[in-house]
Amino acid sequence: xxxxxxxxxxxxxxxxxxxxxxxxxxxxxxxxxxxxxxxxxxxxxxxxxxxxxxxxxxxxxxxxxxxxxxxxxxxxxxxxxxxxxxxxxxxxxxxxxxxxxxxxxxxxxxxxxxxxxxxxxxxxxxxxxxxxxxxxxxxxxxxxxxxxxxxxxxxxxxxxxxxxxxxxxxxxxxxxxxxxxxxxxxxxxxxxxx
Amino acid sequence: xxxxxxxxxxxxxxxxxxxxxxxxxxxxxxxxxxxxxxxxxxxxxxxxxxxxxxxxxxxxxxxxxxxxxxxxxxxxxxxxxxxxxxxxxxxxxxxxxxxxxxxxxxxxxxxxxxxxxxxxxxxxxxxxxxxxxxxxxxxxxxxxxxxxxxxxxxxxxxxxxxxxxxxxxxxxxxxxxxxxxxxxxxxxxxxxxx
Numbered sequence: 001x002x003x004x005x006x007x008x009x010x011x012x013x014x015x016x017x018x019x020x021x022x023x024x025x026x027x028x029x030x031x032x033x034x035x036x037x038x039x040x041x042x043x044x045x046x047x048x049x050x051x052x053x054x055x056x057x058x059x060x061x062x063x064x065x066x067x068x069x070x071x072x073x074x075x076x077x078x079x080x081x082x083x084x085x086x087x088x089x090x091x092x093x094x095x096x097x098x099x100x101x102x103x104x105x106x107x108x109x110x111x112x113x114x115x116x117x118x119x120x121x122x123x124x125x126x127x128x129x130x131x132x133x134x135x136x137x138x139x140x141x142x143x144x145x146x147x148x149x150x151x152x153x154x155x156x157x158x159x160x161x162x163x164x165x166x167x168x169x170x171x172x173x174x175x176x177x178x179x180x181x182x183x184x185x186x187x188x189x190x191x192x193x194x
Numbered sequence: 195x196x197x198x199x200x201x202x203x204x205x206x207x208x209x210x211x212x213x214x215x216x217x218x219x220x221x222x223x224x225x226x227x228x229x230x231x232x233x234x235x236x237x238x239x240x241x242x243x244x245x246x247x248x249x250x251x252x253x254x255x256x257x258x259x260x261x262x263x264x265x266x267x268x269x270x271x272x273x274x275x276x277x278x279x280x281x282x283x284x285x286x287x288x289x290x291x292x293x294x295x296x297x298x299x300x301x302x303x304x305x306x307x308x309x310x311x312x313x314x315x316x317x318x319x320x321x322x323x324x325x326x327x328x329x330x331x332x333x334x335x336x337x338x339x340x341x342x343x344x345x346x347x348x349x350x351x352x353x354x355x356x357x358x359x360x361x362x363x364x365x366x367x368x369x370x371x372x373x374x375x376x377x378x379x380x381x382x383x384x385x386x387x388x
Binding site for chain 1: 207275288313317319348354
């Protein structure tokens with residue numbers, strides 16, 4: 001098709017190669033801590049590799065602990081404010097299972113692990129994703145403390161998604177996850193969406 | 195790079211050709227109603243062309259009325275629960291201006307017009323997008339009425355984003371926008387994310 005110069009009709013989201021390679025290791029992540037450690041490692045390596053902000057996320061099959069997808073914050077590199085780690089991990093998980101819902105018929109239950117409590121956008125996305133469980137590391141206050149915004153998330157927001165069948169756990173490996181945020185601020189790297 | 199079979203490290207979002215072609219017409223949309231009419235037309239045509247759900251959105255330069263990007267709901271076709279019309283329009287707008295914020299230095303102010311009040315995810319995305327104004331057509335209740343979910347959106351959610359400099363207008367061409375939703379339900383098409 002012919003479009004005006006400058007008009008793009010396709011937009012590609014690419015995982016950093018180092019992150020995509022984590023999927024090569026398919027040993028099960030059986031404990032909560034092992035799953036969260038992967039999300040926090042994604043956050044740390046995303047900063048070290050200069051591929052984005054200090055946030056990481058991963059989707060696992062709840063029972064088997066099989067890793068389904070990974071995500072890191074890709075906002076700045078992609079000029080795309082919506083590529084938070086959670087959205088990236090969930091998009092690739094849905095691609096992997098071939099459905100717009102991780103609760104589609106015949107699928108096992110899925111967990112989303114995220115290195116930091118989700119912002120308002122990502123918490124909404126959790127509801128549409130079909131995950132059965134949301135597990136976070138660092139708290140909203142830990143992100144605010146270094147100058148990131150989190151948007152309109154209230155206790156009632158969590159109540160809403162819990163009522164719709166999503167189990168929410170917070171504060172798993174919080175100290176380790178918060179440390180990545182602190183190191184990011186100390187490095188002087190940009191706080192976008194401040 | 196070599197990945198396990200079935201692992202994809204890139205994911206492409208493609209606008210339907212009929213929608214991308216709307217950008218060929220660069221006559222300014224000067225009134226609120228003209229801008230909303232485009233969003234509602236996108237919603238209607240998305241159903242007629244069988245490219246997705248009954249939701250459309252567009253980004254305009256606030257003052258000039260120049261059309262910057264369009265979006266339609268692409269959830270089912272892309273197996274991607276996050277491709278709501280608003281997210282699609284905002285992603286392509288950021289791509290068009292080359293920044294993760296539509297408020298980046300040197301840019302004019304931007305409006306997001308959406309045929310239906312945004313869900314929780316998209317309302318969060320509005321905050322990250324950098325638009326100065328959010329204008330919606332059909333109301334949350336109009337979407338709920340036909341069985342769609344909207345997620346945890348509260349009066350306080352709007353207060354939060356208004357306090358951060360986003361002007362919100364609702365109910366522009368509401369009847370026309372609601373009619374598209376009603377026609378969609380009458381057609382028996384799927385209510386995903388119910």
